[in-house]
Amino acid sequence: MRLDLFLKVSRLTPRRTVAQSLCDAGAVLVNDLPAKASRSVKPGDCLTLRLRHRKIVVRVTSVPETKSVKLPATLYERIADEPLEHGV
Secondary structure (H helix, E strand, O other): OEHHHHHHHOOOOOOHHHHHHHHHOOOEEEOOEEOOOOOEOOOOOEEEEEOOOEEEEEEEOOOOOOOOOOOHHHHEEEEEEEEOOOOO
């Protein structure tokens, strides 16, 4: 499954276009490397998202075969969720 679609299906981002924009801006890392929206995601991958005011790190536990998932939180385990500090 594509990274942008996984981020949308797992509800880490609200829409696929938001996931694509984050990838284009370099705000999404897969296994500590910048990733394009079209990159494939597999179980065991570590995803880092730098959002506006926080940094989220998750490990992919499973990748769905369809776009509809009843329990999106079961697709990943949250490793870290911390606020980003902005310099003045």
